[in-house]
Amino acid sequence: MQRVELADGRSCPYRIQESDRARRIRLKLSATEGMVVIVPAGTVPHRDDLERLIRTKSRWITRHLHRFAQQERVAQTWDLALPGHIHLSAINERWEVRYADPDANQAPMSTRVRVMTQGVLRVCGPESGRAEDCAHALRAWARAKAGAVLPAWLDELAQDLRMSFSRVSIRDQRTRWGSCSRHGRINLNCKLLFLPRPWTRYVLIHELCHTKIMNHGPDFWALVAMHEPQARRIRTEMRSAWMKIPAWMTTA
Ligand SMILES: [Zn+2]
Known part of the structure; x- marks a missing residue:
């Protein structure tokens, strides 16, 4: 040296x-x-x-x-906050995350996530050292991923269940998994990607049922149960659903 x-x-x-x-x-x-x-x-x-x-x-x-x-x-919090792997349970995908070092000659202006190959992401930027920038970039990637996957899934379910919606948007809400307006516009939380597949499927079915019945009365639950017989059990299990979301997806 x-x-x-x-x-x-x-x-x-x-x-x-x-x-x-x-x-x-x-x-x-x-x-x-x-x-x-x-x-x-x-x-x-x-x-x-x-x-x-x-x-x-x-x-x-x-x-x-x-x-x-x-x-x-801050090394300790840093290790906890940034993932080496990302598991998108709902769509059964695993991604390895690599972090590039700051580089004077090659650094882009902002921290970005690149897909190297299926299953491998690379986070690079002028401040790859800054955990919050990396988390922010990974979160944007997860949201784009949700945008590529969830609408198609909702579409498919709607056809199977013979229901229809007018529009679907992907959001990054703090407290709701999904919502449906009286005009049939469905919002889905991008964090649904991190839940077990049956739970995410249940949320999609729940919102589709709202296109027929807006309230949460007995008729609504009967309709949900018709399309998802395990709905009651899944709802109980989902009380702990927020614990499935990794820290880097929930911090600002
Ligand atoms: Zn509802």
């Missing part, structure tokens, strides 16, 4: 890593590895070149080092 002096007088350790893809020398900072100097494969950086590069980037470096120092203090 070599060291280099920063503009603020601190001495910062770094290591050199060769890369086949790198065309020129660049810096990478991460909370786990510290400073890494990436150089084109087969080249050895001249110490003067390296120091010049570090001088031009010194503000960026000190800003990140400061952030990493702060992160160490």
